[in-house]
Amino acid sequence: MPSPDLSDVVAEIAAEMAARPDRGQVATYIPELGRIDPNQFAIAVALRDGSVVCGGDCGTYFSIQSVSKVFTLTLALGLAGDRLWNRVGREPSGSRFNSIVQLEQERGIPRNPFINAGAIAVTDMILSGHQPREALGEILRLLQFLADDDGVHIDRAVAASEERTGFNNRALANFMKGFGVIENTVEYVLGVYFHHCAIAMTARQLAAAGSFLAHQGKNPATGHSVITAERARRINAIMLTCGHYDGSGEFAYRVGLPGKSGVGGGILAVVPGKASVAVWSPGLDAWGNSHLGRIALEMLTTRMGWSIFGAPAGTG
Ligand SMILES: NC(=O)CC[C@H](N)C(=O)O
Known part of the structure; x- marks a missing residue:
């Protein structure tokens, strides 16, 4: 049986997601995100040759929220190297993204860089020695560089x-701060x-920006080396185990890829050696992860045989 055609699979997923009545709930605790229309969906698959296969609202900008934590971790590892792990752990938290419960017992050291506490500690490391404006500029420029697109910008209304x-x-x-971690x-x-x-990024830009994680630290489309192959492998490992908070086990079980979600409804997923995938649908599930985004990725990995845990016969 020949491998299914990626363009067909992406088109089918986009059509099916547009028609589904179950769309999850948009995040309302950030009021500006509560105003987003949940009837939107995008999927973008960036391949080794730099081409991007798109379905749905691939050119619409959305708030990447916690997906940014993959890129701040990348930047902070470049600045501090493995010293970073003195201030942040790398174990799944098994609790919500904004939970405070473990911090007291673990003396202010967050479980991992992808929960809010961990990402705030990582941001603190990027800020050291800089003005806030410079640190933010560096993060934004990294994303523009990785996406190879200056359209990536900060949505000031969401930030405010x-x-x-x-x-x-x-x-x-x-x-x-009380524990001296900040x-x-x-x-x-x-x-x-x-x-x-x-x-704010489009799904197309986000897929392109994540490409280095699928190709041993190097963006094959631009030829830019971003990080070492070893570091890319390790970031992928943390995405797999911690990228969806206490929904990480379910995401691994259903999708089978390293992935990072955000409450804007975006997910960046990595198919090692093959592709980087961005999906976006603003409605969230009970864990705060994109409801349709996860379902779409499950369809993609199942039909393409792209789960890292093994492909069904006739795919891959
Ligand atoms: N899970 C998320 O995307 C959370 C990010 C959001 N900015 C917050 O700090 O609450």
Whole structure:
């Protein structure tokens, strides 16, 4: 049986997702995200040769939110190397993305860089020695460079909305500051954090930006070496185990790829050696991960035989 055609599979997924009545709930705790129309869906698959196979609303900008944590981790590892792991763990938390419960017992060291506490600690490391504006500029430029597209921007309305309502993140940051895990002024760290969460990208740009993770640290389309192959492998491992918070086991079980979600409804998933995939649908499931995004990725890996845990006969 020949491998299924990727363009056909992507078109089928987009058509099926457009028709589904179950769309999840948009995040309302950031008021600006609560206004997004849930009837949107995009899928973009960036291949080794630089081509991107798209379905649905692939050119629509959305708030990448916690998907930005993959890129801040990449940047911070480049700046601090393995010293980063003195301040952040790399174990799944088994709790919600904004949970504070483990921080007290573990003396302010967050479980991993993909929960809010961990990402705030990573942002603090990027900020050290810089003004907030410079640190934020560096994160934004990294994403523009990786996507090879200057259209990637910060949605100031989303950032301001979270700045007004981010009491939980303020609690996390202050708690870590109390343990000496945060070096810089808490409000500066949070300012950079809220703004990098508010980066807006299209699914096409996000898939292209994640390409280095699928190809041993190097973007095959642009030829740019971003990180070492070993580091890319390790970021993928953390995405697999921690990228969907306490829904990470379910995501591995159903989709079978390293992935990182955000409350804007985006997910970046990595098919090692083959492709980088971005999906977006704003409605979330009970864990705060994109409801249709996860279903779409499950369809993609099942039909293409792309799960890292093994392909059914006739695919791959
Ligand atoms: N899971 C997410 O995408 C959370 C990111 C969001 N900016 C927050 O801090 O709450």
